[in-house]
Amino acid sequence: MYIVTAEEMYEIDRYAIEHGGIDGRILMENAGRAIAERLIKQEAGSQAAAVIVGSGNNGGDGFVIARYLLQSGFRVKVYQLASNQKITGDALYHKQLFINQQGLIEDNVDAEMLQDDLPNYHFVVDAILGIGVKGEIRSSIRPFIDLLNKSDKKVISVDIPSGLPANEGIDKDIAVKADFTYVVESPKQSLFTEWGAPYYGEWEVVPIGIPEQAYSNHSSLKRWGKQAFVSTFPKRDTYSHKGSHGKGAVIGGQRTMPGSVTLTASAALKSGAGLLTIATVEDNIPIIASKCTEAMYQVLEDRDGVITKNHTDLFKAFDGLAIGMGMGRDEVTANFSQKLIQALDMPMVIDADGLHHLKPILNTVSERNHPIIITPHFGEMAMLTGYTIDEMKRKPFSIAKEFADQYQLYVVLKGKFTIITSPYGDQIVNDTGNAGLAKGGTGDVLSGILLAMIMQNQSTMAALGNACYIHGLSAEMRVKSGENTEIDLLASDVIDGLSNVFRTLSDV
Numbered sequence: 001m002y003i004v005t006a007e008e009m010y011e012i013d014r015y016a017i018e019h020g021g022i023d024g025r026i027l028m029e030n031a032g033r034a035i036a037e038r039l040i041k042q043e044a045g046s047q048a049a050a051v052i053v054g055s056g057n058n059g060g061d062g063f064v065i066a067r068y069l070l071q072s073g074f075r076v077k078v079y080q081l082a083s084n085q086k087i088t089g090d091a092l093y094h095k096q097l098f099i100n101q102q103g104l105i106e107d108n109v110d111a112e113m114l115q116d117d118l119p120n121y122h123f124v125v126d127a128i129l130g131i132g133v134k135g136e137i138r139s140s141i142r143p144f145i146d147l148l149n150k151s152d153k154k155v156i157s158v159d160i161p162s163g164l165p166a167n168e169g170i171d172k173d174i175a176v177k178a179d180f181t182y183v184v185e186s187p188k189q190s191l192f193t194e195w196g197a198p199y200y201g202e203w204e205v206v207p208i209g210i211p212e213q214a215y216s217n218h219s220s221l222k223r224w225g226k227q228a229f230v231s232t233f234p235k236r237d238t239y240s241h242k243g244s245h246g247k248g249a250v251i252g253g254q255r256t257m258p259g260s261v262t263l264t265a266s267a268a269l270k271s272g273a274g275l276l277t278i279a280t281v282e283d284n285i286p287i288i289a290s291k292c293t294e295a296m297y298q299v300l301e302d303r304d305g306v307i308t309k310n311h312t313d314l315f316k317a318f319d320g321l322a323i324g325m326g327m328g329r330d331e332v333t334a335n336f337s338q339k340l341i342q343a344l345d346m347p348m349v350i351d352a353d354g355l356h357h358l359k360p361i362l363n364t365v366s367e368r369n370h371p372i373i374i375t376p377h378f379g380e381m382a383m384l385t386g387y388t389i390d391e392m393k394r395k396p397f398s399i400a401k402e403f404a405d406q407y408q409l410y411v412v413l414k415g416k417f418t419i420i421t422s423p424y425g426d427q428i429v430n431d432t433g434n435a436g437l438a439k440g441g442t443g444d445v446l447s448g449i450l451l452a453m454i455m456q457n458q459s460t461m462a463a464l465g466n467a468c469y470i471h472g473l474s475a476e477m478r479v480k481s482g483e484n485t486e487i488d489l490l491a492s493d494v495i496d497g498l499s500n501v502f503r504t505l506s507d508v
């Protein structure tokens with residue numbers, strides 16, 4: 001499923017109209033009808049609805065919805081915030097159809113009047129502003145947004161909660177806090193940002209008949225989901241052997257942090273890696289071996305438990321590496337991982353302390369045959385890029401894209417919405433997961449799953465999308481099944497949950 005900016009949505013609409021020959025009025029009809037059909041089911045117990053419309057095409061969708069609600073027996077009134085002259089084009093066409101069916105419209109509404117009327121309705125449809133909103137919300141509109149946010153009526157927004165920008169990087173002004181949003185055709189970027197998502201409430205995308213080819217060249221951002229996993233995750237060949245599924249190494253774990261590499265290695269094995277070696281300090285090995293019996297070991301030299309060095313040649317024969325978990329930031333350790341990263345051109349996942357080691361040598365890693373995948377959370381990404389965390393949160397998509405392009409890396413920017421970016425500008429969002437994942441160790445688990453996935457036979461973007469998808473899904477399923485709550489979910493539970501995830505996904 002594609003995710004779009006406002007500009008991309010307009011281009012896609014234009015393409016469908018110009019090349020597909022679809023009339024804009026039909027797209028509006030499709031949008032309004034699809035939303036009304038769902039609303040009629042969703043609000044089956046109610047009898048009365050207020051539809052609040054602005055002067056643009058979002059309001060036009062509102063007129064279509066009002067007509068279908070009226071036809072199916074709802075008591076409906078449209079509250080038109082603008083004067084009659086302001087309603088033009090496709091919206092005017094659909095306004096007229098509503099009038100032809102004896103639909104009631106109150107024009108030039110003032111907020112006090114609407115406030116007095118609201119108790120008469122069971123729910124409110126918000127079609128005031130869509131993706132055409134620009135700049136500060138005008139004073140004529142603000143009181144209505146305020147009113148909806150203060151009222152106890154259920155508010156259902158059309159396309160986007162009115163007032164909320166579609167794109168990242170725009171300062172949010174006042175916006176409707178919807179209970180439910182019917183997103184028209186494609187989710188907009190703000191739905192997958194921490195600042196925007198809470199305004200949408202629950203949401204569903206309604207298709208309006210735009211052909212798939214309208215999206216090519218007009219959107220490079222996709223939401224990863226079950227369908228994407230099922231169509232890209234390779235089936236295990238009956239005649240395969242352990243060498244067919246990747247021989248990986250996890251490099252890290254100074255003496256005070258044996259748990260991190262254990263989690264990464266266990267997660268990699270549980271996600272299908274064929275052979276797994278843990279390279280860590282000697283003292284850690286008995287501790288780790290008691291938890292992860294399937295791994296092999298490579299001793300890293302240490303001084304008082306701090307990793308000092310090893311021969312990079314020892315890691316030449318692997319198919320993929322995960323570096324940095326629990327590794328520590330001592331200068332001598334950093335020198336070792338920098339040497340390793342520079343000497344070996346093979347797929348590698350760099351996480352945690354490894355990201356700090358990587359920073360000074362970023363300029364040296366862009367010319368490679370095999371991908372480097374970095375997995376920062378917002379704080380680590382701020383450290384790498386020099387942006388503040390607030391700036392990162394404001395425009396995570398473009399900052400990740402800029403960084404991936406500059407250093408020719410794959411970036412897995414971890415958060416409530418994990419944004420995966422390729423050096424070529426493609427992006428994927430993963431939104432599986434829950435608050436239980438906000439805990440130490442879950443990042444180590446993700447690195448292990450990523451390592452396993454990049455050693456299977458699938459494209460790098462699919463591997464990264466699939467890894468993030470199952471990591472979050474495991475957390476969700478552990479909580480849904482009652483095995484854990486979001487409070488007691490541990491990183492190791494996420495690993496245990498992978499069996500159920502694979503079983504469920506292979507049944508699809």
Ligand SMILES: NC(=O)C1=CN([C@@H]2O[C@H](COP(=O)(O)OP(=O)(O)OC[C@H]3O[C@@H](n4cnc5c(N)ncnc54)[C@H](O)[C@@H]3O)[C@@H](O)[C@H]2O)[C@@H](O)CC1
Nearest residue numbers: 027028055056057058129130131132133134136137138159
């Ligand atoms: N072909 C299309 O483009 C389709 C568009 N659709 C709907 O149309 C919407 C986009 O329509 P429009 O481009 O007409 O834009 P909108 O309806 O989102 O908004 C435009 C109106 O909002 C006003 N406005 C803009 N910024 C404002 C601000 N800061 N304060 C107060 N008022 C402001 C403008 O004066 C204009 O009247 C979508 O969100 C979707 O709901 C759907 O009908 C499907 C097809």
Ligand SMILES: [K+]
Nearest residue numbers: 129158160162
């Ligand atoms: K809206």
